[in-house]
Amino acid sequence: MRFTAIFSTDKLPQANNMLFVSLMKEAIQKSNPEYYEKIYFYDGKKNKRPKNFCFSIFVKDFEVMDEFYHIKDKIFLNISTPDYECGVNIYNGLLKIKNFNYKNFYLNREKIFLVREKKINDNQVVFKTLSPILIKDKNNNFLEPKNEKFNEEMNYICNEILRNYRGIGLKRPLTFQDISLRKKVVKQEIEGFTQITGKKIFYANAYAGLFKLEGDVSDLDDLYKLGIGFRRSQGFGMIEVV
Amino acid sequence: MERVYLSDWAYNAGIIGFLEIILDGEDIDKQNIIKIGDNYIEFDRSSLSGFSEKFFKKAYERYPRTDEVITSAKKIYEDILNDKLNNETKEELNKLKRRVAGFSKLSKALDNEEIKLSPKYSEDEAIMYLNKIVEILDNNKSEFMENDVKTYLAAISSICGQKSFLQNNVTDKLLERFKEDFEQPIIDESNEYDRNNSCLICGQRKAKRDAMLDTGLVSFLGANKDNKNFFWNFKPKLPICEICELIYFSIFAGLTEFRFGQNKKYYFVDKSESVKELYYSNKLFMELMRKEENLLKEKGILNFLNDYILMKLKEESKFSLANISFIEIDLSASFPKVYGFNISRQKAQFITSNYKILEKLTGCNYKIKDTVNYIFGSFMNSILNNTLNYQYLGMLEQIFINSLKPNPSYSTNLTSYKLQLFNLLSFKYIKIFKRGEQNMDERRLWRMYFFGQELKNLFIERKSQNKISSLAYRLISALRVGDINTFMNLIIRTYMSFEKEVPSLFVSCINNEEDYCALGYSFVNGLLGQDKEDFNNKEEEF
Numbered sequence: 001m002r003f004t005a006i007f008s009t010d011k012l013p014q015a016n017n018m019l020f021v022s023l024m025k026e027a028i029q030k031s032n033p034e035y036y037e038k039i040y041f042y043d044g045k046k047n048k049r050p051k052n053f054c055f056s057i058f059v060k061d062f063e064v065m066d067e068f069y070h071i072k073d074k075i076f077l078n079i080s081t082p083d084y085e086c087g088v089n090i091y092n093g094l095l096k097i098k099n100f101n102y103k104n105f106y107l108n109r110e111k112i113f114l115v116r117e118k119k120i121n122d123n124q125v126v127f128k129t130l131s132p133i134l135i136k137d138k139n140n141n142f143l144e145p146k147n148e149k150f151n152e153e154m155n156y157i158c159n160e161i162l163r164n165y166r167g168i169g170l171k172r173p174l175t176f177q178d179i180s181l182r183k184k185v186v187k188q189e190i191e192g193f194t195q196i197t198g199k200k201i202f203y204a205n206a207y208a209g210l211f212k213l214e215g216d217v218s219d220l221d222d223l224y225k226l227g228i229g230f231r232r233s234q235g236f237g238m239i240e241v242v
Numbered sequence: 243m244e245r246v247y248l249s250d251w252a253y254n255a256g257i258i259g260f261l262e263i264i265l266d267g268e269d270i271d272k273q274n275i276i277k278i279g280d281n282y283i284e285f286d287r288s289s290l291s292g293f294s295e296k297f298f299k300k301a302y303e304r305y306p307r308t309d310e311v312i313t314s315a316k317k318i319y320e321d322i323l324n325d326k327l328n329n330e331t332k333e334e335l336n337k338l339k340r341r342v343a344g345f346s347k348l349s350k351a352l353d354n355e356e357i358k359l360s361p362k363y364s365e366d367e368a369i370m371y372l373n374k375i376v377e378i379l380d381n382n383k384s385e386f387m388e389n390d391v392k393t394y395l396a397a398i399s400s401i402c403g404q405k406s407f408l409q410n411n412v413t414d415k416l417l418e419r420f421k422e423d424f425e426q427p428i429i430d431e432s433n434e435y436d437r438n439n440s441c442l443i444c445g446q447r448k449a450k451r452d453a454m455l456d457t458g459l460v461s462f463l464g465a466n467k468d469n470k471n472f473f474w475n476f477k478p479k480l481p482i483c484e485i486c487e488l489i490y491f492s493i494f495a496g497l498t499e500f501r502f503g504q505n506k507k508y509y510f511v512d513k514s515e516s517v518k519e520l521y522y523s524n525k526l527f528m529e530l531m532r533k534e535e536n537l538l539k540e541k542g543i544l545n546f547l548n549d550y551i552l553m554k555l556k557e558e559s560k561f562s563l564a565n566i567s568f569i570e571i572d573l574s575a576s577f578p579k580v581y582g583f584n585i586s587r588q589k590a591q592f593i594t595s596n597y598k599i600l601e602k603l604t605g606c607n608y609k610i611k612d613t614v615n616y617i618f619g620s621f622m623n624s625i626l627n628n629t630l631n632y633q634y635l636g637m638l639e640q641i642f643i644n645s646l647k648p649n650p651s652y653s654t655n656l657t658s659y660k661l662q663l664f665n666l667l668s669f670k671y672i673k674i675f676k677r678g679e680q681n682m683d684e685r686r687l688w689r690m691y692f693f694g695q696e697l698k699n700l701f702i703e704r705k706s707q708n709k710i711s712s713l714a715y716r717l718i719s720a721l722r723v724g725d726i727n728t729f730m731n732l733i734i735r736t737y738m739s740f741e742k743e744v745p746s747l748f749v750s751c752i753n754n755e756e757d758y759c760a761l762g763y764s765f766v767n768g769l770l771g772q773d774k775e776d777f778n779n780k781e782e783e784f
Contacts, residue, residue, distance in 0.1 A: 001734065032746065084730050085749040091734070092743040114735045 001087035002115040002225070005094050007075040007107040011068045012059065015187035015201060017235040019102045020057060020077060024233070026100070027093025028086075035089050050157075050164045053081035053090065054227025056131030056238040068105075075107070078115070078130055080238055082225035083165065118241040120221040124214045127239040132184045132206030133229040134236045142205035145178040154229065161226050162219060171216035174223075179210035188234070206236055244485050246444065247282040248520065251512040251569050252463055253443065256489035257283060258510075258524050259496030261517075264289070266296045270521060280516050287429050293488075294421040298391050300495045305394035308386040311345065312379050314338050319372045327365045335359075335368060342375065347389050351378045388416040401494055401508065401571060403458035424488050433484050441483035449481030456480065459490050497571065498528045508571040589625065592674060599663050608641050608654035617656070621664065630671050632759040635664055636722035639766060643715050646770075662691055662767040669760035677756075686747060687764040693745045694768020700740050714766050721762045724755055729762055 013019060029036040041047050061073035081087045091112060100107040135143045135154050143150045154176050159169040188202040206229075213220060213228075227237035248254055261283065265273055277284040318338060321331045339359055342348055352358070352374065359371045379386055388407075395402045402408060406423040407416040427433040434451040441449050455464040456478075465478030472478070482490075497508040511523045570579045593600060606617040617638065624630035642661060645652045666687055701707050713736060720729040730748065737744045748765075751757040 001730070003734075003738070031743075084734075084752055085746075088734070088744045088746060088749050091738070092746070095741065095743055112738055112741070114731065114738055 001082070001084055002078070002080045002117050003087070003091060003112060004115055005077045005079070005112045006110045007077060007100075008110055009071050009075060009105065009107050011065070011070055011105060012062075012075065013068050013103070013105060013189075014064075015189045016057065016069075017186065017188050018190060019105060019107075020055060021234050022102050023077075023094075023097070023100050023107065024053075024055065024079075024090060027097060028089050029093070030096045031091075031093035032089045035085065039086075050161045051233035052083040052086045052165050052226060053079060054131070054232035054238040055079045055235055057235060058130070074110070078238060080225055080227060082222055117225065120217060120224055120241065123217055123220070124212060125220050125224070126179065126210060126212050126242040127224070128210050128242050129181075129208045130238040130240050131227075131235050132186060132208040132237075133181075133211075133239075134186075134204055134206040134231050135229050144183065144205070145176070145181050145207060145211070151176050157230055158219075158223055158228055161228070161232070162222055165222065165226060170219050172219070174213055174215040174219065177212040177214070179212055181207040181209040181211055184208045186236070204231070204236075210242065243277075243284050243286055245279075245282050245284045245446070246485060246489060248517060249443065251510060252460060252493060253486075253489065254512055254520055255496035255510045255569070256491075256493045257496070257517065258521055259492035259494060260489050261521060262495040263296045263300045263492055264293060266299070270518065278517050278521075283517055287431065290425055290429055290488075294417055294425045297420065297492070297495075298388060298417050301391040301394055302387050304494075304499060305390050305397075306387075307345065307390045307393070308379050308383060311338070311341060311348070312376055314341075315372045315375045319369060319376075322365060322368060322372075327368060335372075338375075347386060348375065348378060351382075384417075385414065392416055395494060398494060398506075398508070401461060401497070402491075403456070403461050405458045405491065424484070424491065428484050428488065436481055439479075439481035441486055442480050443482055443486040447483035447485060450484045450487060453482050453484070453487055454480055455482040455486075455490070459487065460493060463490070496524065498524065510569040510571075512569060588675075592671065593625070596667060596670065599667060603660060603663055603667075606654075606656055606660060608638075608645070608652055608656065610652055617664075621667075625671060628675065630668060632668060632672075632756065632763070633722065635661070635668050635759075635763055636718060638664065639718045639763065640715070640722075642770070643711055643718065646711055658767040658770040661770075662687075662764060665760060665763045665767060669757075672756055672760075686750070687760055690745070690747055690761045690764035691768035691771070693747065694765040695771045696768075697736065697740075698769050698771055700742065704740075710769060714770050717762065717766050717769075721759055721766075724759075726752060726755070726758055729758075733765075 025036070025040065028039070039047060039049075039051055042049070056078045058076040058078065059069060059071060059073075060076065061071075063070040063072065079087070079090055081090070094109060094112060098109055100109070135150055135157070137143055137149055137153050143153055151174075155170065155173050158174055163169040184206050186204045186206050188204060189200065190202050193202045194200055213223070224239060224241060226232070227239060229237040232238070246257060246260075248257065261270070261276070264275060264285070268275070270278065275285065275289050314334070315338060318331060318334050321334070325331065342352070355374065355378075357371060357374045359367065363371070392407060395408055396404075404410070406412075407419040412419055436449040436451045439449040441447050442455060457464055457466045459482075465473065465480050467478065470476045470478045494508075497510050500507055500509065509527065511520075511527050513519050513523050600618075603621070604618050607614050608617060609615070621630070621634070624634060638656060639661060641652050641654055642656050642658070644650055645654045645656075666684060669687060670684070698707075698710060701710050713732065716732055717729055720726075720732065730752075733748055734744055747761065751761065
């Protein structure tokens with residue numbers, strides 16, 4: 001299930017990922033509090049299990065100001081999930097939020113529409129990123145595609161994503177091939193990070209562009225809908241078939 | 243005292259016929275003519291006194307042609323006197339004339355007296371003709387009645403052979419002939435016995451000399467020269483005793499008769515548990531048939547059988563129902579068709595607990611060109627054969643949608659409400675019998691039905707009700723092939739177009755295909771929805 005919500009506003013923070021994370025969380029909480037508790041909390045603590053959705057933001061016609069973007073047209077929030085429960089909860093929640101306020105930034109929801117998903121029938125697919133892919137190792141070091149560990153760590157997180165969604169991990173290992181990926185540093189303002197490190201901005205080295213993925217057809221199909229890499233529910237890893 | 247035990251269905255039908263004849267309307271529980279045991283009847287030979295008259299009376303009740311013609315002639319006579327000879331009366335008289343032409347004995351008697359009704363008959367001529375008919379019939383009533391019996395029994399040649407008075411060369415004193423052949427020799431014990439053979443059927447009594455269980459006695463039973471190669475030494479001899487012979491000769495009276503269009507069919511409910519059970523089952527069946535005759539013509543026999551089964555199941559669900567057979571004797575076929583049922587206690591309880599719903603669904607059918615297909619019968623069969631699944635419901639849904647098209651090739655008296663009831667039953671059935679679950683939440687199905695109705699109203703508000711059928715068609719197509727993704731995408735896309743929330747019920751059982759089908763069909767039924775009032779009207783219209 002892939003759908004797009006269109007928002008209008010005049011300005012958006014440059015580090016805007018958490019704004020949309022907050023929007024998504026509020027949407028889920030409003031439509032189904034039990035489901036919200038289930039996916040975001042575990043025994044009263046934050047639940048770090050991968051979520052079954054990913055999203056990306058596309059801003060049409062904007063101007064970069066000092067601290068924020070000046071939006072001249074619309075903002076498109078793309079959401080993808082193979083889990084209808086999750087998708088329906090997000091959609092129903094978004095319907096309940098006509099105006100959203102985040103640290104003096106205001107979003108007005110306009111329209112939501114369903115996007116047709118492409119069917120994957122081949123074990124080799126070229127994807128393009130709709131939001132940059134983030135891969136890191138056990139020590140939280142961001143990895144670039146050229147790094148020899150990149151493929152291994154990508155397999156690890158994809159395995160976890162699939163196992164969390166369908167109970168079965170990867171049916172066979174994935175092979176990642178960079179076609180034209182370029183580095184994209186994403187700025188994030190995360191409260192938890194600020195509390196621990198004292199730093200205001202969290203910089204994530206992610207990669208955007210084209211890449212080829214080889215693997216089992218059903219794995220590829222599910223990953224296409226779930227997204228790949230880390231922090232997918234924070235605006236990373238959403239992909240589209242080229 | 244002679245004992246007759248229950249046996250195969252034809253013999254059982256004979257026993258019921260024998261009881262029907264000999265009791266001659268007396269209550270089986272209050273009479274003292276015959277003793278009814280668990281699986282046998284017992285009677286004294288002397289109690290057969292008067293059996294022949296009763297036999298003819300019973301057969302005549304089935305085909306009272308003489309009385310019918312007399313009544314009809316008298317009525318037309320009265321009409322002519324009251325209102326002269328109008329068109330309606332002429333029509334009646336012509337009908338009677340045609341009937342008389344087929345009534346050979348009467349026709350011959352009229353010819354002998356040179357009474358004829360000319361094509362352009364006058365009033366006086368008509369009156370004379372009618373008077374003469376009544377006079378002839380009244381004067382020779384017993385003879386004509388006997389003749390009617392022979393005509394009737396000869397007509398049902400799939401049951402009776404050509405024994406005794408049914409032979410072609412026997413033309414008069416039919417009752418007497420029957421008495422001579424059967425009743426009197428049994429009472430007097432004057433039949434000669436076969437020294438070497440016992441009765442093949444009962445095994446207790448000596449066989450009657452030269453009597454055989456052959457196709458002369460019952461057309462579809464026994465042996466004749468055509469099937470002698472099945473017998474040792476090519477001697478197709480099946481010796482039978484005088485009592486069993488009489489029992490077989492009484493089969494006709496044990497069968498329930500029903501005319502369906504041009505065909506006459508005969509039914510027998512066979513239950514070999516006890517004689518009384520057998521008797522009451524058939525009695526009930528006969529009474530229902532008589533009472534509902536007009537309704538039957540509308541509904542068709544298959545559905546009526548289902549009504550009957552339902553009724554029986556309701557009564558007896560506390561017990562396991564085993565070995566109930568419905569025997570259908572079709573005169574157009576050489577051999578009777580036998581429908582058998584064996585219903586477990588659990589299934590009987592299921593049907594009983596859902597009796598009210600099932601009752602509402604009897605009479606459901608769909609028509610393809612001129613062929614009417616009875617849905618309820620197939621549905622019940624699927625339940626009885628453990629083959630019920632959502633495929634059948636899917637087919638019905640598509641037929642229903644097709645029938646809504648401007649020039650439908652299908653028509654049906656189904657409504658979305660009835661389809662929802664079929665859905666509900668399928669859901670319950672699959673849960674109980676296929677998955678062994680006892681707890682069911684039917685409310686979810688009805689909630690889904692109402693969600694469908696809400697969406698329908700949204701379409702109507704937007705004046706785009708023409709989109710409902712196509713959406714329903716695509717939803718059903720997705721359900722029929724188990725494509726939940728397509729189904730969900732259609733649902734979500736539709737709700738998004740109305741900017742409405744998608745009911746979370748849709749995702750509550752997305753991983754369970756059967757539950758999902760039940761919910762999906764409920765939604766579609768609601769979407770196509772008609773209210774209960776519409777449902778009643780449509781039922782009457784059909």
